[in-house]
Amino acid sequence: MGDMAQPEAPTVPPGAEQPRCVYRHRLPTRIWHWVNAVTLLILLMSGLMIFNAHPRLYWGQYGANPDHAWFAVGATPTTGFVRIGETRIETTGVLGRWTDGQGVEQTWAFPGWATIPTSYSLADGRRWHLFFAWVLAIGLTLYMIWTAIGGHLRRDLHVRRYEWSPRHIWHDIKDHARLRFPKGEAAARYNILQKLSYIGVIFVLLPLMIFTGLTMSPGMGAAWPWLLDIFGGRQSARSLHFIAAWLLVAFFFVHIVMVLLAGPVNEIRSMVSGWFRLPPEKGE
Amino acid sequence: MSDILLPRRQWIARAGGLVAAAGALPLLAGCDAINEAPITRKILSMGEDMHRGSQRALMDRDALAREFGRADLSPVFRSNGTKLPPGAAYAGHAATGFADWRVAVTGLVAKPLSLSMADIRTMPQRSQITRHDCVEGWSAIGEWTGVQLRRILAAAQLKDAARFIVFRCADRIGDALYYESCDLIDALHPQTILAWALNRELLPIANGAPLRLRIERQLGYKHAKYVTGIEAVASLDGIGAGKGGYWEDRIDYEWYAGI
Numbered sequence: 001m002g003d004m005a006q007p008e009a010p011t012v013p014p015g016a017e018q019p020r021c022v023y024r025h026r027l028p029t030r031i032w033h034w035v036n037a038v039t040l041l042i043l044l045m046s047g048l049m050i051f052n053a054h055p056r057l058y059w060g061q062y063g064a065n066p067d068h069a070w071f072a073v074g075a076t077p078t079t080g081f082v083r084i085g086e087t088r089i090e091t092t093g094v095l096g097r098w099t100d101g102q103g104v105e106q107t108w109a110f111p112g113w114a115t116i117p118t119s120y121s122l123a124d125g126r127r128w129h130l131f132f133a134w135v136l137a138i139g140l141t142l143y144m145i146w147t148a149i150g151g152h153l154r155r156d157l158h159v160r161r162y163e164w165s166p167r168h169i170w171h172d173i174k175d176h177a178r179l180r181f182p183k184g185e186a187a188a189r190y191n192i193l194q195k196l197s198y199i200g201v202i203f204v205l206l207p208l209m210i211f212t213g214l215t216m217s218p219g220m221g222a223a224w225p226w227l228l229d230i231f232g233g234r235q236s237a238r239s240l241h242f243i244a245a246w247l248l249v250a251f252f253f254v255h256i257v258m259v260l261l262a263g264p265v266n267e268i269r270s271m272v273s274g275w276f277r278l279p280p281e282k283g284e
Numbered sequence: 285m286s287d288i289l290l291p292r293r294q295w296i297a298r299a300g301g302l303v304a305a306a307g308a309l310p311l312l313a314g315c316d317a318i319n320e321a322p323i324t325r326k327i328l329s330m331g332e333d334m335h336r337g338s339q340r341a342l343m344d345r346d347a348l349a350r351e352f353g354r355a356d357l358s359p360v361f362r363s364n365g366t367k368l369p370p371g372a373a374y375a376g377h378a379a380t381g382f383a384d385w386r387v388a389v390t391g392l393v394a395k396p397l398s399l400s401m402a403d404i405r406t407m408p409q410r411s412q413i414t415r416h417d418c419v420e421g422w423s424a425i426g427e428w429t430g431v432q433l434r435r436i437l438a439a440a441q442l443k444d445a446a447r448f449i450v451f452r453c454a455d456r457i458g459d460a461l462y463y464e465s466c467d468l469i470d471a472l473h474p475q476t477i478l479a480w481a482l483n484r485e486l487l488p489i490a491n492g493a494p495l496r497l498r499i500e501r502q503l504g505y506k507h508a509k510y511v512t513g514i515e516a517v518a519s520l521d522g523i524g525a526g527k528g529g530y531w532e533d534r535i536d537y538e539w540y541a542g543i
Contacts, residue, residue, distance in 0.1 A: 054421035054422050056422070061352065061415060061423070063422060063423060064423065065362055065422065066359065067358065067360075116315065117319045119316075122420065124319055124536070130335060131329075131331030133331070134334055217542060217543035218349060218415075219542025220542075221350055221415075222348060222501045223347060225350055234417060234423050235422075238421060
């Protein structure tokens with residue numbers, strides 16, 4: 001049956017004497033992971049460029065400069081600031097007012113090192129963003145189909161009934177907080193927090209990014225008017241798109257910290273070759 | 285502004301610049317080189333084709349952009365781009381209430397027309413409360429009144445060879461007059477109108493007086509203001525730089541601005 005039928009759960013590699021290595025990530029997972037790593041970075045940076053064209057966010061169907069923005073990045077003659085609601089935070093040097101590589105002070109919201117391209121071009125930011133939006137959407141669709149029919153969802157991401165118990169979740173939170181990571185066979189399976197994170201990203205955050213993105217499109221507003229009803233308008237969708245983007249950034253940082261703490265070489269190898277070396281149990 | 289605060293701010297700003305210069309400059313330069321490469325531009329522009337193709341496949345030719353109620357109107361309708369076309373000719377028109385303004389309907393039509401504002405206002409009118417979406421990200425909702433472009437094209441008897449409609453404008457930006465274009469699907473769409481009123485008042489100059497295009501399923505830069513000419517063509521080659529619009533030619537905005 002080939003690769004598709006191979007279980008993702010522990011498998012003893014041929015010739016191995018002890019079940020110390022498990023085939024943890026199948027090829028579609030590994031390809032999608034790395035394609036996404038690049039795609040999401042490009043979407044974030046080109047998205048920040050697009051945000052720079054109008055660094056204000058609103059709730060509702062409409063919103064422009066005369067209307068109240070719940071979030072804004074701006075500049076005074078000497079400083080840069082972020083305003084959330086009525087709270088102003090000075091961000092000179094990073095947001096709203098910063099110095100570019102040539103030593104020139106700029107007053108765009110996000111600095112050149114965070115955007116694609118590095119100097120202001122809404123047109124180019126949109127070209128990158130709207131192309132890689134396709135890479136994300138097609139990749140996510142294919143991956144969702146594969147996780148559903150290939151068994152990954154049922155076998156690895158499905159949250160068992162006992163895992164939903166508050167005591168179990170609390171126990172896992174404590175283990176994470178104490179940096180106590182599972183050893184041996186337990187490390188081959190996803191724990192409840194991992195499952196919820198991956199489900200949240202694959203089935204909530206990434207679809208939310210795509211659908212809020214589409215809601216901002218005047219063409220899609222005509223094709224799928226229900227998008228405007230679901231998200232409460234183009235400007236609400238734009239706000240949600242921005243918030244969800246930062247939730248993905250937050251996921252990224254937690255993900256990286258977890259990889260570093262759990263053993264970066266082993267973790268990265270498993271996402272390249274598929275093989276994961278189980279951390280030895282105590283006393284082994 | 286306190287003198288004590290200033291050096292700190294400068295220091296932070298300088299530190300930010302140093303970080304960029306030391307660590308990231310070569311990387312950033314590399315990114316920009318990739319951005320400029322013709323092959324990159326070619327690949328990225330496939331995204332626009334896919335958006336156009338998929339949106340056209342997903343929606344009916346006449347699928348309407350959402351129409352809102354008067355309660356949804358933006359309190360202030362923001363203007364953008366040209367707010368006052370330069371030059372004595374336009375100023376003269378504005379002074380006389382655009383009494384002598386003419387809109388030429390030319391190109392691949394059997395019956396070229398030259399329409400006055402009075403001609404346009406005596407044709408059957410359509411009013412629609414729609415959301416104007418700027419490419420920059422903001423939106424404003426306004427009520428537009430005008431004549432459907434399909435009526436003008438029918439009166440001029442569009443020829444079979446026509447594939448695109450080009451809109452000529454009176455506002456000069458830098459070296460050239462603004463222009464835009466659309467295909468016949470958008471040109472014949474029921475909400476595509478040449479509007480002379482915004483929120484039941486004569487169109488303000490900042491919003492394109494005396495006449496502007498509304499092409500509701502696309503972004504704001506497609507909505508040509510100060511319209512002086514409507515030209516039916518078989519191809520966009522040879523018009524401007526051939527990409528179908530002022531900003532398309534100059535900074536590579538998408539010609540299909542449905543997203």
